[in-house]
Amino acid sequence: MTKPTASPASCRQRRTSVLAIPLLSFALWSGSIGVAAQAAEPGKDGATGNLPRILVLATGGTIAGQADPRATGAYKSGQITGEQLMQSVPGLDKLAKLNAEQISSIGSQDMNDKVWFALARRIQEAFDKNEADGVVITHGTDTLEETAFFLDNVVRGDKPVVIVGSMRPATAVSADGPGNLYQAVQVAADPRARGRGVMAVLNDKIQGARSVTKTNTTSIETFSSPNDGPVGYVDTAGGIRFMTQAAGFKRATYKLPAGEQLPRVAIVYSHANMDAIPIEDAISHGAKGIVLAGVGDGNTSKPALDALEAAAKKGIIVVRSTRVRSGFVTRNVEVDDDKNGFVVSEDLNPQKARVLTQLLIVGGVTAPAELQKAFTATW
Structure with a gap:
């Protein structure tokens, strides 16, 4: 670092x-x-x-x-x-x-x-x-x-x-x-x-x-x-x-860890003909979370999805975001998030989804349902 x-x-x-x-x-x-x-x-x-x-x-x-x-x-x-x-x-x-x-x-x-x-x-x-x-x-x-x-x-x-x-x-x-x-x-x-x-x-x-x-x-x-x-x-x-009035100070704030480092969360970029290797590599290097920069509505290939599902079963947080510049990632439309234990990033791009995931891990929030509430808290 x-x-x-x-x-x-x-x-x-x-x-x-x-x-x-x-x-x-x-x-x-x-x-x-x-x-x-x-x-x-x-x-x-x-x-x-x-x-x-x-x-x-x-x-x-x-x-x-x-x-x-x-x-x-x-x-x-x-x-x-x-x-x-x-x-x-x-x-x-x-x-x-x-x-x-x-x-x-x-x-x-x-x-x-x-x-x-x-x-x-x-x-x-x-x-x-x-x-x-x-x-x-x-x-x-x-x-x-x-x-x-x-x-x-x-x-x-x-x-x-x-x-x-x-x-x-x-x-x-x-x-x-x-x-x-x-x-x-x-x-x-x-x-x-x-x-x-x-x-x-x-x-x-x-x-x-x-x-x-x-x-x-x-x-x-x-x-x-x-x-x-x-x-x-x-x-x-x-x-x-x-353009708008200040809505009042209602946003959530998270505590910093005692040290000077946040937990490791990897961003994996989706593309045509994608395999599971980038996901397996992130896991092997100790990632506590994986953010998918997915195609379209946060999707990716079947081999990559299978690897992400396996990661979630091991307790690694999986967040679906998108490589597309604008728009929201929606739960359970193209991917069965409930079944796979995934979280969707809503409007957050991959780099910001990574930051929020790190802060949530530090705060002890790891259950998919609670993680999802944090990602959608302002909506």
């Missing part, structure tokens, strides 16, 4: 010096932000100095990336600190009182349980001790949706947690990171953001943690919520528009 580059002790030390970042993209972008900062609506009255307190937790990612000479458009993730990012975005100080801490400096392809636990514990501590009115997390986009969903299931309270990233590195001519970070702070500072769980803010949209997913490899228009749509929109000049 990849370890974060900062220890828990060093994570909490606020940096006292900030390196200047002479980036063309930041200079170009800052030319239009002055008016935007005046028109935006911070969470509290900035004229009285009573600004909301926002804790920024940096993990690395493309938003903190710098150019690499190996190829046109190449870059290295996690090269710029959270403090440097904040100092490079004019107008943030008009939205909130900001404090930055570096949790890790990695690309999100290397995101791991240890960083997840460090984030969850630091956020909970900040809320429990009333250190912050909201949290913004800077993160790579590859696994942003998984981190958002994990935190949404373990962080208690109704204060906003906003996760933000970018599709282009900080050194790109048209970097999207500065605008995304500004809007993320804007949302976290807005009192209407309370009670909505963890949200992702990118490209002028606010997405819920359960539904948001990355849909394109390179486009800045990559994040969407195929089943639900955005929960709101951000206009840097015009303010924030939530």
Whole structure:
């Protein structure tokens, strides 16, 4: 498992010096932000100095990336600190009182349980001790949706947690990171953001943690919520528009295990001419659960289904999800879930179904009927 580059002790030390970042993209972008900062609506009255307190937790990612000479458009993730990012975005100080801490400096392809636990514990501590009115997390986009969903299931309270990233590195001519970070702070500072769980803010949209997913490899228009749509929109000049009222804080939260690792749950991808080997391999490597990224409505070949049924009989949790971008997986339509002891993921894609399965195993929930209730709890 990849370890974060900062220890828990060093994570909490606020940096006292900030390196200047002479980036063309930041200079170009800052030319239009002055008016935007005046028109935006911070969470509290900035004229009285009573600004909301926002804790920024940096993990690395493309938003903190710098150019690499190996190829046109190449870059290295996690090269710029959270403090440097904040100092490079004019107008943030008009939205909130900001404090930055570096949790890790990695690309999100290397995101791991240890960083997840460090984030969850630091956020909970900040809320429990009333250190912050909201949290913004800077993160790579590859696994942003998984981190958002994990935190949404373990962080208690109704204060906003906003996760933000970018599709282009900080050194790109048209970097999207500065605008995304500004809007993320804007949302976290807005009192209407309370009670909505963890949200992702990118490209002028606010997405819920359960539904948001990355849909394109390179486009800045990559994040969407195929089943639900955005929960709101951000206009840097015009303010924030939530599409629905906060329904109250009713989501379930799960406890973290004592250590720094979640149980092993494998994702098995279904395809034409599939056999049982990937499932048998997952079992041989100690998987406590298996999530099927099935075809269509979470289906797969007969050999694979037979192997999954055998796994369920051994006490391994089997969850049927789908490799299809949108839609719900429905019980007992194409597959006899009741007979086989399977769980269906409903609207959760395979990567989020895996996270929820891990948390349920930690919580001692292993009976198929109880597992299914957890997957359908919000519906």
